[in-house]
Amino acid sequence: MHDGSGLIAVQNLTKQFGSVTAVQNLSFTVSPGSVTGFLGPNGAGKTTTLRMLLGLVTPTSGTATINGRQFHQLGQPGRVVGAVLEAQGFHPRRTARNHLRVYAAAIGVPDTQADQVLSLVGLATAADRAVGGFSLGMKQRLAVATALLGDPQVLVLDEPANGLDPEGIAWLRTFLQSYARMGRTVLISSHLLAEVEQTVDQVVIISRGQTMYYGPLEHLRQQQQRRVLVQPSDVGALATALREGGVLTIEQLVDGRLAVSGVDSKHVADVALRAGVSVYGIQEEQVDLERIFFQLTSGQYAGQAPAPYQQQGGWA
Amino acid sequence: MGNLVQAELRKTTTTGLWWGLLIPTVLVALGGGLLSGLIGRAFVDLTSSADAEQLSEMLGVTPDQWKFSLFGIARSINLATVFPLIFGALAVSGEIGRRTITTTFLTAPSRMHTMLAKMLVYALWGAIYGLAIMGFVALGVVLTSSSGQLPDSGGWAMLTLVCVVSSILMTMFGIGLGALIPNTAGVVVLLTMYFVVIENAVLLGLRIAGTPETVVGFLPNGSVNGLTGSVVVDLFLSKAGVVPEEAITFLRMFAGAGGAQSWWLSGLIFLGWVAVAFGGGWALTARKDIT
Ligand SMILES: Nc1ncnc2c1ncn2[C@@H]1O[C@H](COP(=O)(O)OP(=O)(O)O)[C@@H](O)[C@H]1O
Ligand SMILES: [Mg+2]
Numbered sequence: 001m002h003d004g005s006g007l008i009a010v011q012n013l014t015k016q017f018g019s020v021t022a023v024q025n026l027s028f029t030v031s032p033g034s035v036t037g038f039l040g041p042n043g044a045g046k047t048t049t050l051r052m053l054l055g056l057v058t059p060t061s062g063t064a065t066i067n068g069r070q071f072h073q074l075g076q077p078g079r080v081v082g083a084v085l086e087a088q089g090f091h092p093r094r095t096a097r098n099h100l101r102v103y104a105a106a107i108g109v110p111d112t113q114a115d116q117v118l119s120l121v122g123l124a125t126a127a128d129r130a131v132g133g134f135s136l137g138m139k140q141r142l143a144v145a146t147a148l149l150g151d152p153q154v155l156v157l158d159e160p161a162n163g164l165d166p167e168g169i170a171w172l173r174t175f176l177q178s179y180a181r182m183g184r185t186v187l188i189s190s191h192l193l194a195e196v197e198q199t200v201d202q203v204v205i206i207s208r209g210q211t212m213y214y215g216p217l218e219h220l221r222q223q224q225q226r227r228v229l230v231q232p233s234d235v236g237a238l239a240t241a242l243r244e245g246g247v248l249t250i251e252q253l254v255d256g257r258l259a260v261s262g263v264d265s266k267h268v269a270d271v272a273l274r275a276g277v278s279v280y281g282i283q284e285e286q287v288d289l290e291r292i293f294f295q296l297t298s299g300q301y302a303g304q305a306p307a308p309y310q311q312q313g314g315w316a
Numbered sequence: 317m318g319n320l321v322q323a324e325l326r327k328t329t330t331t332g333l334w335w336g337l338l339i340p341t342v343l344v345a346l347g348g349g350l351l352s353g354l355i356g357r358a359f360v361d362l363t364s365s366a367d368a369e370q371l372s373e374m375l376g377v378t379p380d381q382w383k384f385s386l387f388g389i390a391r392s393i394n395l396a397t398v399f400p401l402i403f404g405a406l407a408v409s410g411e412i413g414r415r416t417i418t419t420t421f422l423t424a425p426s427r428m429h430t431m432l433a434k435m436l437v438y439a440l441w442g443a444i445y446g447l448a449i450m451g452f453v454a455l456g457v458v459l460t461s462s463s464g465q466l467p468d469s470g471g472w473a474m475l476t477l478v479c480v481v482s483s484i485l486m487t488m489f490g491i492g493l494g495a496l497i498p499n500t501a502g503v504v505v506l507l508t509m510y511f512v513v514i515e516n517a518v519l520l521g522l523r524i525a526g527t528p529e530t531v532v533g534f535l536p537n538g539s540v541n542g543l544t545g546s547v548v549v550d551l552f553l554s555k556a557g558v559v560p561e562e563a564i565t566f567l568r569m570f571a572g573a574g575g576a577q578s579w580w581l582s583g584l585i586f587l588g589w590v591a592v593a594f595g596g597g598w599a600l601t602a603r604k605d606i607t
Contacts, residue, residue: 017605048607054422056606078423089415091331098330106323106423146419 002067006032013062024209037200078107082147092132136163241275320433349456352388400445404490412498446483495597529575542582545573
């Protein structure tokens with residue numbers, strides 16, 4: 001039926017909802033053995049992409065495959081891929097255990113599996129409660145339990161951290177990493193890089209339905225540059241001395257400080273000492289990943305800055 | 317396929333909907349049955365008066381042999397099968413409304429498998445509702461009728477058959493409509509209004525306008541009612557002696573089968589409607605984007 005490779009392959013995937021292009025010519029692959037983050041701001045097309053992968057939405061063009069097959073060719077999909085999706089519902093009057101037993105029957109796994117996944121996600125004590133009374137976090141745990149019912153080789157999670165408490169997030173993080181380490185495939189979407197930064201090894205970053213970056217998170221980290229922010233007594237003298245020393249990436253900030261890239265603070269301080277410039281303040285700035293993420297994805301629905309407050313006949 | 321059938325069966329037994337709808341179903345059936353017996357008895361009393369002697373001479377049977385309560389039985393079945401119709405209507409629309417359809421499709425080999433499993437499980441439920449309806453209508457009639465008014469065992473068997481068939485078909489029709497109109501409140505109101513009010517209003521309009529009623533026998537409610545109504549008219553006539561042609565038209569109206577074809581033809585016509593509704597709902601569900 002399928003090749004059992006655990007590979008997710010998205011090729012030239014496009015989805016048009018009427019006049020809205022939700023996903024545009026998207027391509028990437030996800031390999032087993034690591035957790036891959038699927039990142040992009042709200043409305044970037046993450047949910048639509050994952051739903052196309054799972055056979056819930058028909059692509060306008062392109063293909064999305066799991067184990068080399070499209071979803072409807074998987075045979076027993078519940079045993080190959082488990083998914084936690086946004087807006088995945090529960091019947092409010094069905095108990096957690098009965099909910100799982102319904103889908104255990106559909107997938108063809110024994111009922112005992114329902115109780116096993118319930119304990120795994122920490123819901124064993126709530127097994128016989130109706131889901132209608134569950135908190136958002138409990139529902140999210142139940143969704144994870146449902147995804148795990150068929151012991152699938154591939155796990156797809158759409159913004160699973162939504163509604164989870166910090167403890168739940170920490171649990172999910174550890175769980176997904178160990179799941180991937182068993183040689184399985186984990187794809188997890190988020191609109192916040194920081195949320196998954198500690199969980200993922202690979203990232204696919206999309207914006208406006210298109211791929212912006214796709215590769216190891218480590219490469220992205222290396223791309224980021226450190227800057228040294230320094231407040232010298234004589235800006236011009238320090239800049240000249242640095243340039244003479246071969247440091248060319250120097251910027252003057254609006255607050256009068258210099259931003260120096262490519263060297264560490266010790267080097268800047270040494271140059272200042274030799275040039276006879278006093279240093280009033282020095283600091284290393286860590287350009288965080290979130291900022292790179294923001295730069296990669298900015299533009300879509302860019303919110304406007306509030307208009308400056310203007311007083312009639314102002315005296316400011 | 318067996319897995320999905322079990323899953324669908326569990327879906328229906330793990331919420332209270334099946335008995336929540338079964339309670340009004342049996343109440344309507346029982347109430348209808350009781351009323352049928354009472355009205356049948358009143359009719360017999362009326363026609364047994366001296367004035368009716370002439371009539372009974374003409375027909376060759378005495379009025380107390382007339383099984384008037386049969387008409388009420390048909391009417392009660394027709395009304396009570398609106399509940400299995402609603403039960404079916406919630407099968408797909410309920411899953412779309414609560415978004416459980418996502419998990420359902422994620423755990424099934426294909427959407428076709430899901431629809432097929434639902435069809436089998438809901439056919440079973442349709443039969444269960446049908447048997448409950450027949451049982452309680454019969455209980456009501458037996459309690460309030462004199463034994464001369466009741467059908468014989470062959471009659472009961474025939475009534476049970478058409479009641480169960482009509483209940484199953486109504487459930488299937490509901491599934492189709494619920495898939496076509498995936499809004500639980502909307503589809504329930506629409507179907508109830510249609511089967512209880514709208515088509516009867518059309519029928520009334522046709523009668524007033526003097527147009528032939530046969531067209532009604534081809535509409536959904538007209539045909540499904542023809543299934544029960546025509547059986548009841550046949551059963552009545554088989555024990556009523558010689559009945560003039562004009563009277564038969566009235567009897568069919570009493571039975572709720574005005575303008576309807578014979579029972580099996582009515583059944584086939586409604587089966588056609590079921591195929592259209594189910595096929596349409598199936599086609600729509602098969603290609604729909606679940607977002
Ligand atoms: N069913 C739909 N009909 C019309 N537009 C849709 C539909 N689903 C999603 N979209 C649009 O597609 C774009 C991508 O949405 P989505 O995939 O949900 O993004 P994300 O999950 O990254 O926030 C958005 O502009 C959204 O409004
Ligand atoms: Mg989303």
